[in-house]
Amino acid sequence: MTHRWLHLRLAAPLMAFGGVTIDHVGVTREFPSASALVGLLGNALGWQRHQGAEHQALQDRLVFAALSVLPAGAAPWVVTDNQNAKLEKNDRGWTTSGKPEGRAGATYDSPHRRRRDYLADHETRVVLRLAAGQGPSLDDLAQALDRPARPLFIGRKPCLPSGPVFQGWTQAETAHQALQSLNLAGRALWPDEGQAHPRALRLDIPDTRNWVSGLHGGTRLVWQGELA
Template identity: 40%
Template sequence: MLRFDAPLMSFGGVLVDQHNRTERFPGRAMLTGLIANALGWNHGDAEALNALQLRIDYAARWDVPPTPLRDYHTVDLGQPHLAQPGWTTRGAPEHREGGEAARKGTHQRYRHYWADGVMTLSLALREGIPNLDAVAAALQRPARPLFLGRKTCLPAGRLMIGQREAADTLSALKAEPRDRRTSPEATQFEACWPLGCIDPEVENRQRESRTDDRDWRLQAHVGLRPMIVGHISEVPPCT
């Protein structure tokens, strides 16, 4: 069981022109990257990342609904101090690729975030390595600092809040008490979960197709995967 609590979160939506959008809920690729970062894996571990991604099931709910926030960035890459290669945390200079405009032009970006929200997630792994115990240990003592979507989105506390046995991720999510900051008047919680957890006729009316998997070898999002998006009410109060 995880709790995402941060001043800002971003869940990687479809990039349109200069707008870096965010989805309402995290995708399977983001959760794969989060776990892999905790384990100390690298982007080059494509085979292991693809295998881990296929084993993930999850459900998520907003305990405290977030506020949308749009951040505006602009930079003139033609400035003298930006014309030279920059150094990265990997200890090697990074060269900007592309044409003249990409290397020296003025760039504008709009990055979209969720602000001041609190989300609870239940995460399960199908059989394989690493198992849930290894992932739980890594999330509690991560190999590297963790972030929720972008490197600027640092969590306000530990991500893991416990472990729970249940028939599926939705059942586990419904059994997990709401966050202490949840409004006392809240009776419905916006949530998402995988297929097969509730009545199929209801699911068919709430099904969405999401491009939330990543081909880690090509470094590109791929495919369409169904998820159910709706509301749940069977959430116990904070203890």
């Protein structure tokens, strides 16, 4: 069965596809996770963080594949930002919840440390469709990406896209074929749709989120390989 796929271009001087975070280290993947795309689409639609059921329903319907537009054999350029800030007892910082957050505890001698990895001068193409279910249609997503309710960012708030995210449509039976229809070369990631790919690696990756609890939500089977 042939499906219609939404074509996205994610490109920026700096962007991040966050992986599993431990302590203060915020890593980046090479490819966007399912939860990252849901966050991007939810932001374009104007959804709020507390709308967990809507985000979860969208993630459950999402079928996508991604391609790093890179020369053969090349690896993404990852840069690391080390942040050190000394927070005193009375210092306050604003958060995404809209409320100031303070420092707890009695010791203030040590700085607050954060490490964040970014993909530099990177370009990723994404093809996606939605399985049947309740919620926005594929046309709703295209319209929201073309005229987003809020400014879009790719992974982290400083990571503004360098051009339009919505790039049009393509037709294909599978996510892998939809990527091939773009006629671009690079390393790719696509879902396991029941077909064997002898030259690709089959992986079980942790990239979904439980949007109601806000915690990691499990893994999914994917293939990773090169598109010529």
